Amino acid sequence: MSEPKIRVAVVFGGRSTEHAISCVSAASVLATVDTDRFDVLPIGITPEGAWVLAPGASTLAIEGDALPSVTSGTELVLAGAHVVMLEKTRAGEVLGDVDVVLPMLHGAFGEDGTIQGLLELAGIPYVGSGVLASAVAMDKAFAKRVLAAEGLPIAPYELVARDETTLSQEQRDRLGLPVFVKPCRAGSSHGISKVTDWSQLHDAIEVARTIDPKVIVEAEVIGREIECGVLQFPDGRIEASLPAEVRTSGDWYDFETKYLDDSLAVDIPAKMDDTLTEKIRAMSIRVFRAVDCEGLARVDFFVRDNGDVLVNELNTMPGFTPSSAYPKMWSVTGLDMKTLVSTLIDTALGRGTGLR
Ligand SMILES: Nc1ncnc2c1ncn2[C@@H]1O[C@H](COP(=O)(O)OP(=O)(O)O)[C@@H](O)[C@H]1O
Ligand SMILES: [Mg+2]
Structure with missing residues (x-):
């Protein structure tokens, strides 16, 4: 008999300015997750904060200039390890148990420790960093304090x-x-x-x-923009991917450049010598550990012409859109997106919740 499938709630959308990007990230994950092992429950959070049973991947992509969003659906609540439907005619029907949550949320009320706190209280394992690391990484000023205290180089x-x-x-x-x-x-x-x-x-x-x-x-730091993916495996090992370089023909990497126009070139892997590659990879792992991250993170750097490397920021739930660097960096490092998502879920399940 085959193993029962692991039930994964993929939560996306949310109240932050990155609602749309979160939807697109979730669409990529829903399209690639290993359905032989995982049963996926897509849960959208509307911009107002309501949790709803969401449609699948097809309606969540970017269509031309139109950005996707979570609008309506059967309202849900998370109660302990259950997801409960709140349809008026069916007073609180339990939709099912959830073994693990993938909070594919970027920005405030998602990547900042809030949903992580909710899941800790509910005792449901989840992918990625815990409450403290999520909150620290979300706050650029706090992250810089922690990095500076660890002797990591940052801009004034x-x-x-x-x-x-x-x-x-x-x-x-x-x-x-x-x-x-x-x-x-x-x-x-x-x-x-x-x-x-x-x-x-x-x-x-x-x-x-x-x-x-x-x-x-x-x-301002004048230099190349380099990103590096960090991933934690179920046995606790922390590894860094090959780095990527984002190059813009415009002045800097603004929202339009990131998602809507085509003036962006991304080199994956970045064209750089082995010494710099290894320096970036090692520094990414130091950043991950300095902030006490778990699961995954993307660490972004500036590299000056003289070779100085400065940490710009870290993201505890990096984008998973088709143009996002994080899954692509892992793919050139030898881990395809399906294996990457399975690794994230397995690491979360192995870790559990609570003090650790
Ligand atoms: N100190 C800086 N020097 C040069 N460019 C910067 C600096 N800070 C930000 N930028 C530019 O702005 C972009 C977005 O800034 P970032 O701090 O990464 O914010 P976000 O969290 O919105 O991605 C960077 O990718 C880079 O192009
Ligand atoms: Mg950034």
Whole structure:
């Protein structure tokens, strides 16, 4: 007799600015997951925060310029290890047990420790980092503090005081121009501006604040943009993929460049010598450990012409869209997407929940 299938809830959409990207990531996962081993329950979270039984992969892709979203469906709640349907005519019908959750959510209320906390409380194993690592990685300022404390190289930055709409002269002098103004807890380049003249700073801070009241300003780093995938295997081993390079013909890697136009070139693997490749891979694992990540992460770097490597940021639930680097980096490293997803789920199941 064949083994009973493992029930995996793939949760996507959500309340963050990265709702659409999360849907596209989920579509790729739903299309490749090993259905011989896993029974998949697609659960969408609407932009308002309702959990619904979602359609399959076909309706979740990017069509031309139109971005997908989770709109409606039978409402669900997660109760212990059960998913319960909330149809009016059927008072709270249990839809089934869930063995493991794949929170394919990017950004706030997903990648930031909140859903991880919910799953810890419910005692359901889940893919990826726990509460603390997710929250630290989501907050660019906190992540930088942790990385700096571990001796990892980062660019100079300043936090905008909560009651200020600008930086002091001393802070400006420390950074110099240009600077990047960013919402502290966002992604996909939402709300980020490059400021080349201090007269633009106030407006750039206001733009970032439409997404997050906490705003960080960073000195520009001129160099190559390199990414590296980190993956934890069920036996605990942590490995780094071959790195990738993102090259933009425009000035920087904004949202349009990331997902909508074709001015983006991604080299997978990145064209670089073995010494630099190994330095990036080793540093990625140090970043993963410094933040206490689990499961997976994508670590993003800047590499200056003189060979200096700086950590830009880490993502604890990197994109899995057809144009995303994370699954492609693993594929050139020898792990296809189906095996990658199975590894993520097996690692989560082996780990369980609770203090560890
Ligand atoms: N300090 C910096 N120097 C140069 N370019 C930067 C800097 N910070 C961000 N950028 C550009 O902006 C993009 C998005 O910034 P990032 O910090 O990665 O935010 P997100 O979390 O939205 O991906 C980067 O990929 C890069 O192109
Ligand atoms: Mg980034």
